[in-house]
Amino acid sequence: MHNLNNKTILVTGGTGSFGKKFIKKILQTNVDKVIVFSRDELKQYEMRQEFTDNRMRFFIGDVRDKDRLYRAFDGVDYVVHAAALKHVGACEYNPFEAVKTNINGAQNIVEAAIDRGVTKVIALSTDKACSPINLYGATKLASDKLFVAANSYVGDKNTSFAVVRYGNVVGSRGSVVPFFEKIKDTGTIPITDERMTRFWITLDQGVQFVIDNFDRMHGGEIFVPKIPSMKVTDLAKAIAPDCDIEFIGIRPGEKLHEAMITEDDAHRTLDMGSYYVIQPEFPWWKNEYAHGGKNIVDGFSYVSNFNEDWLSVEELRELVNKNKVVN
Secondary structure (H helix, E strand, O other): OHHHOOOEEEEEOOOOHHHHHHHHHHOOOOOOEEEEEEOOHHHHHHHHHHOOOOOEEEEEOOOOOHHHHHHHOOOOOEEEEOOOOOOHHHHHHOHHHHHHHHHHHHHHHHHHHHHHOOOEEEEEOOHHHOOOOOHHHHHHHHHHHHHHHHHHOOOOOOOEEEEEOOOEEEOOOOOHHHHHHHHHHHOEEEEOOOOOEEEEEEHHHHHHHHHHHHHHOOOOOEEEEOOOEEEHHHHHHHHOOOOEEEEOOOOOOOOOOOEEEOHHHHHHEEEOOOEEEEOOOOOOOOOOOOOOOEEOOOOOOEEHHHOOOEOOHHHHHHHHHHOOOOO
């Protein structure tokens, strides 16, 4: 993590599960300053009690407020954009709010970063942005495209933007794990469909992947880690082995399986060994990774139900126990 030494780093949505884990990790380096940018004063107050390092700074603000971002980005080297409205149901019911935060907020991040001289920005995406069928996924796809395209707008400024896309996170707030844990005493676990699969990654893995890509990025890439898949029925067995499973039908906006790379992206995707890089379609892009990557065959897609790596019930149980939900 030497690439973070002597840097000032700002994290939007810094009081969330990812933000707290990321900040705890980078405080182990010689980072100069860490700025938490979020809109919840209570969460910031609680985080202040836990993070007492004198390199910490806390900014109350919303990514919808460009003026506040301009102030917060003063003197910042790197930005990790983790703020979003991310609950599928909430976004379906509050579509304009999702657009304001996830799309307009992304534009504000781009413009503030360029104008304030931020060097590198990594935005967090989601598998739901790949061939989206719900509003949350659609807003995140738009956000991804804004951050990729931003590299064509920097002019003579030294700012670059990249995206990191991964799947469901073990131990994050609002995920299926705390939901199953909460209701397992009822004796029944509801699952929408017995065929349902998901990609699975730990917070530690997600954080390290972002840190690594600050070194790798040239500007315009979407980085996708190679991570295992799991069956949701197996997750239920891992968390509540004595419970009955009730199949209740797929909810609006929900997929049977998630994707992170589509067939349409295959022609510009490189296999880098432990991860993929979806390269931008810019006239000035020179296939920066050609020396270390392998071209993907036409027709390739990276989807949770056709993954080569699967987690067993026992492995899922161990992961859940090691990665308890972050409050």
